[in-house]
Amino acid sequence: MLKLDATIVANGDFTTRADFTIPAGAKVAVIGPSGAGKSTLVEGIAGFLPVTGGRILWQGRDITREPPGKRPVAMLFQDGNLFPHLTVEQNVGLGVRPDLRLNAEQKARVARAIARTGLAGLETRKPAALSGGQQSRAALARVLVQNRPLLLLDEPFAALGPALKTEMLDLVSELAQETGATLMMVSHDPNDARRIADLVVLVTEGHAHPPRPTAELLDNPPPALQRYLGSPESRTR
Amino acid sequence: MARRAQPVGAGPGIGAAAAVGALILGSLAAVFLRAEAGRGLGPADWAAVRFTVLQATLSAAISVGLAVPVARALARRRFVGRRALIALMGAPFILPVIVAVLGLLSVFGRSGWVSQALGWFGLPPLSIYGLHGVVLAHVFFNLPLATRLILQGWQEIPAERFRLAAQLGAGPGEIRRLLERPMLARVVPGALAVVFAICLTSFAVALTLGGGPRATTIELAIYQAFRFDFDLGRAALLSSIQILLTSAAALLALKAARHEGPGAGLDRPVQRWDANGAGLVAQDAALIGLATLFLALPLAAIIARGVPGILSLPAGVWRAALTSVEVAAGSTALLLMLALPMAATVATGRRAGVELAGMLGLAASPLVIGTGLFIIINPLADPRALALPVTALVNAVMALPFALRILVPRACEVVARHGRLALALDMGGWPFVRRVLLPRMRPQIGFAAGLAAALSMGDLGVIALFADPDRATLPLQVWRLMGAYRMETAAGAALLLLCLSMAAFWLLDRGGRFHAEA
Numbered sequence: 084m085l086k087l088d089a090t091i092v093a094n095g096d097f098t099t100r101a102d103f104t105i106p107a108g109a110k111v112a113v114i115g116p117s118g119a120g121k122s123t124l125v126e127g128i129a130g131f132l133p134v135t136g137g138r139i140l141w142q143g144r145d146i147t148r149e150p151p152g153k154r155p156v157a158m159l160f161q162d163g164n165l166f167p168h169l170t171v172e173q174n175v176g177l178g179v180r181p182d183l184r185l186n187a188e189q190k191a192r193v194a195r196a197i198a199r200t201g202l203a204g205l206e207t208r209k210p211a212a213l214s215g216g217q218q219s220r221a222a223l224a225r226v227l228v229q230n231r232p233l234l235l236l237d238e239p240f241a242a243l244g245p246a247l248k249t250e251m252l253d254l255v256s257e258l259a260q261e262t263g264a265t266l267m268m269v270s271h272d273p274n275d276a277r278r279i280a281d282l283v284v285l286v287t288e289g290h291a292h293p294p295r296p297t298a299e300l301l302d303n304p305p306p307a308l309q310r311y312l313g314s315p316e317s318r319t320r
Numbered sequence: 321m322a323r324r325a326q327p328v329g330a331g332p333g334i335g336a337a338a339a340v341g342a343l344i345l346g347s348l349a350a351v352f353l354r355a356e357a358g359r360g361l362g363p364a365d366w367a368a369v370r371f372t373v374l375q376a377t378l379s380a381a382i383s384v385g386l387a388v389p390v391a392r393a394l395a396r397r398r399f400v401g402r403r404a405l406i407a408l409m410g411a412p413f414i415l416p417v418i419v420a421v422l423g424l425l426s427v428f429g430r431s432g433w434v435s436q437a438l439g440w441f442g443l444p445p446l447s448i449y450g451l452h453g454v455v456l457a458h459v460f461f462n463l464p465l466a467t468r469l470i471l472q473g474w475q476e477i478p479a480e481r482f483r484l485a486a487q488l489g490a491g492p493g494e495i496r497r498l499l500e501r502p503m504l505a506r507v508v509p510g511a512l513a514v515v516f517a518i519c520l521t522s523f524a525v526a527l528t529l530g531g532g533p534r535a536t537t538i539e540l541a542i543y544q545a546f547r548f549d550f551d552l553g554r555a556a557l558l559s560s561i562q563i564l565l566t567s568a569a570a571l572l573a574l575k576a577a578r579h580e581g582p583g584a585g586l587d588r589p590v591q592r593w594d595a596n597g598a599g600l601v602a603q604d605a606a607l608i609g610l611a612t613l614f615l616a617l618p619l620a621a622i623i624a625r626g627v628p629g630i631l632s633l634p635a636g637v638w639r640a641a642l643t644s645v646e647v648a649a650g651s652t653a654l655l656l657m658l659a660l661p662m663a664a665t666v667a668t669g670r671r672a673g674v675e676l677a678g679m680l681g682l683a684a685s686p687l688v689i690g691t692g693l694f695i696i697i698n699p700l701a702d703p704r705a706l707a708l709p710v711t712a713l714v715n716a717v718m719a720l721p722f723a724l725r726i727l728v729p730r731a732c733e734v735v736a737r738h739g740r741l742a743l744a745l746d747m748g749g750w751p752f753v754r755r756v757l758l759p760r761m762r763p764q765i766g767f768a769a770g771l772a773a774a775l776s777m778g779d780l781g782v783i784a785l786f787a788d789p790d791r792a793t794l795p796l797q798v799w800r801l802m803g804a805y806r807m808e809t810a811a812g813a814a815l816l817l818l819c820l821s822m823a824a825f826w827l828l829d830r831g832g833r834f835h836a837e838a
Contacts, residue, residue: 131740152746163737168759181747183755229745 084142085128085233085265087291091136092120092127098135099123099286103293107142107232110259110266111294112276115286116311121269124284124291125235128267129158141233152181157231157264159239164222165210171197171221172206178225196224200254216247220254227258234259236268252279273301273312287311326668327735327742327752333665336658337677340717344680347692348563354695355560356553365554367533368541369561375451375526375537376519376569379458380512386459387466387511388504390611393604394467395474405612406471409464412615414771414825416778417461417524418795419814422802423618424448424457424529426625426811433621453529454537458522462515464615469514473507474500492600513576517569521562521685524780528799538562542687546785552695559688567683574679622814629812637813640797641820644777647712647793648824651776652769654716659723659768664757666724667731668739678724681717686781689714694785707786711793715776723768730764731757766832773824778817794820 087101099120105111113121126132128139130151138147141155151158157178165174175196179189197206200220210218219240226234236255240248252268256279259266267284270276276283282294287307304312361369394406412420427433428448435445448456477499485495523539530536536544538558545555665674693710697703703710734757742752758765780795787796794817801810 129744131743150746150748151740151743152748156744158744160740163741166738166741166756169755177745177747177755181742181745181755182751225745 085267086140086143087128087137088140089137090127090134090139090147092123092132093135094120094123094126094132097123097289099127099289099291100136101284101291102137103284103291105265105267105282105284105294107265108263109282109294110256110280111268111282111284112280112297113267113269113284113286113291114271114273114276114308114311117271119286120289120291121286122237123289124286125158125237125267125269128233129156129235130154154233155231156233156235157226157229158235159222159226159237161238161241164225164239165218167210170207170209171202171213171224174210174221175225175228178227178229192228193224196227197221199227199258200224215243216251219243219247219251223251223254223258227262230262232264234264234266236266238269238271241271248275249278255279277301327739327748328664328668328757329749330665330668330670332661333663333674334670336661337665337674340658340662340720341673341677341680343713343717344677344684344689347689347696348684350692350695351556351559351563351688354552354556356557359553359557361557361561364533364536365541365558365561368536368538368558369565371451371530371535372520372537372539372565375454375458375522375530375535376516378451378455379462379519380516382455383459383462383466383515384470384508384511386463386611387470388508389607390463391467391470391474392500393607394471397601397604397608399608405608406468408615409468412461412464414774414778414821415461415619416780416795416814416817416821417457418528418780418798418802419622419778419818419821420460420618421457421525421528422625422798422811422814423620423622424453424460426621427617428456433617449529450532450535451530454522454525454535457525457529458515458519460614460618462518463611465518466511466515467611469511470504470507473503477503492597510573510576513569513573517566517573517682520566520569521687523685523687523784524795524799527780527784528802538565539685539687542691543785546691546694552691555691556695559691562685562688563683566685566688570679570682574682619818622811622818625808625811626815626818627812629808630815633809633812633816636792637794637797637801637809637816640792640794640813641816643708643792644794644817645820645824647708647715647783648773648777650709651712651715651719652773652828654712655719655723655772656765656769658716659720659727660758660761660765663724663727663731663761664735664753666728667735675724675728678720681720686714686718686779687785689717690782690785703786704788704791707783707788707791708793710786711779711781711783712776714782715779716772718779719768719772719775722771726764726768726771727761730761734760763832766829769832770825770828773828774821777821777824 084107085105087103089102090100092099101124113124115121123132127134130149134147138145140146146154172193173183175193176183176185179185179193185193197203200223202217202220202224205213205217213221222239240251243251252275255266276297280297283297283300284294285292285308394402425432425448428446429435430445430447438445481499485498490498521539522537523543526537526540530540538561542555542558542562545551545558662674662678694703697706738756742748742756747755778795780799783793783796792800794813798810798813798817801813
């Protein structure tokens with residue numbers, strides 16, 4: 084269970100507040116207008132931005148002050164999820180040991196993750212020699228070997244086409260299901276939320292609202308969400 | 321405000337910066353404490369101060385004055401080899417001074433090519449010893465630098481402005497008034513200040529082409545007080561004056577210069593519709609041709625004179641060459657050990673003190689630091705026994721400002737782009753440095769190392785101060801051969817030095833870019 088206990092995340096002068104819990108194993112979409120604080124929230128949970136008030140707890144353990152790499156978190160960013168000068172194998176291996184000194188068992192784990200994400204045979208390629216979808220798969224393979232209970236996605240598939248994006252989201256959903264990880268994904272698109280999320284956290288003007296069941300929230304949007312989604316008339320304009 | 325987490329610690333960089341600061345400030349302090357201020361400056365010292373400022377002023381004015389038309393010609397013409405010519409103009413930066421001086425003597429000296437040509441018409445030969453020789457050599461070195469600086473100003477005028485000017489029917493005169501003068505007003509003061517600051521600390525040129533009461537720079541006077549009179553008090557006093565002058569000039573240059581150093585991206589295609597008249601085309605062609613000849617002839621002369629002698633060089637020259645390679649290797653290693661941690665620290669946002677320490681090298685001259693180190697070492701050990709390590713160290717500190725200028729922007733880029741991912745993977749510290757920072761910075765490291773190696777290889781400064789008769793680097797050996805009037809051997813050794821410097825630069829720079837992805 085992820086508990087945000089009156090948490091305030093600072094991004095320069097901008098802050099995002101959150102005070103709620105997310106049950107373990109949940110799949111949560113974080114949606115809201117751009118500039119509202121979605122990325123600030125997940126970067127605070129991942130440890131990249133300072134928490135200036137409240138606490139963050141994972142399974143009752145206070146992780147507020149822990150450095151990013153020591154948190155129970157695996158994160159995918161909007162871009163730059165792979166090191167361009169390292170091979171797929173090395174990039175994935177970093178998820179096991181950051182100094183890449185892998186034993187046979189660990190190498191086998193890397194190979195299994197690469198095969199699971201459909202990249203078998205491409206181990207020695209560098210990211211530039213992969214398609215956009217394959218790059219996403221390589222990053223997901225690394226998330227898989229990292230084996231962290233909390234998976235944060237900050238729109239890593241935004242640059243992919245709609246079909247490919249759906250394919251990746253389905254893969255993420257499957258992987259989360261298999262590993263039992265808790266998933267939080269930032270999204271602009273309510274359809275993404277409907278597709279794989281059972282809960283939605285709405286973020287508006289630096290305030291993250293407690294999670295609500297996806298269908299319930301999207302079918303009966305509160306005014307703030309309505310403004311973001313746009314009324315049917317304004318959508319046709 | 322709370323800081324973002326960072327993938328590398330600041331400790332090593334701050335340590336390196338502290339070491340550099342202690343070295344430079346320590347030697348300056350030693351100089352100030354040892355200076356016999358009560359004695360005051362003698363007439364010869366005042367002459368050295370006056371000459372130093374005079375030659376630096378003339379060198380700056382002439383270099384920049386000539387660079388403006390040459391840069392304008394390069395900016396508004398497109399021709400085969402233009403890129404190569406602009407690249408060639410970066411070469412004097414790493415050209416050993418002693419090699420250039422020998423080349424200039426071969427072209428403009430008493431028995432040089434120009435004097436021979438004058439002889440055919442019954443005219444007296446030229447002499448390039450004294451003020452005009454010193455200024456000639458400085459113009460040789462700084463005309464290309466000034467041209468590149470000013471050309472950069474031209475290239476920064478957006479192509480759209482020229483299109484707009486053409487649309488309005490502007491000719492060369494209007495373009496000058498509308499576009500070029502405002503740009504020059506911005507760029508020229510910086511170029512003047514940079515060249516002036518460089519020429520203030522000129523030692524090797526003054527050592528070879530100057531000398532005597534009428535053509536001695538402060539730097540040379542320090543050397544003479546040291547070597548001939550062994551008057552440490554006077555050397556320290558002169559060093560103190562030099563510090564004041566160079567610090568003032570460095571501050572001036574930093575303030576006035578928006579960009580310096582061998583820059584990149586000098587070939588953006590700008591189409592020009594003005595200045596197509598035959599007269600202007602001929603004028604630009606002549607300017608570019610003359611500038612190219614002025615730069616290429618001395619190098620050609622070194623090659624022409626050096627080739628016959630290079631195979632029969634005495635063993636002493638080869639020994640000196642080996643010493644130079646060792647000093648250059650040591651200096652390059654030292655430089656990287658200082659510059660890389662400093663660049664990483666700056667990149668993670670802890671800039672202030674570290675960047676300042678990197679700049680200190682600009683405010684001190686090699687002979688001043690050499691004097692200071694001599695004063696510090698002398699009571700503890702024989703400074704002459706440490707001549708080579710001290711030379712390598714001073715060379716590294718002198719190359720540091722340039723190396724940081726190359727390394728810091730790239731380090732910032734790498735940390736900004738990959739720092740977060742590395743943190744998320746818990747690969748801070750050494751794994752980040754080894755797996756990400758160093759591989760991503762390889763081209764810049766190669767370039768900086770190449771510059772440092774070539775600068776150290778060609779340096780004739782501190783080594784002249786410290787060396788004993790049976791230990792020499794190659795530049796010192798060339799100078800000694802010149803002093804003994806063994807000009808053919810000197811030319812052969814100079815050619816060897818030229819090859820070694822260029823090879824060191826080329827190998828390291830290429831090594832950095834070999835198989836490196838963008």
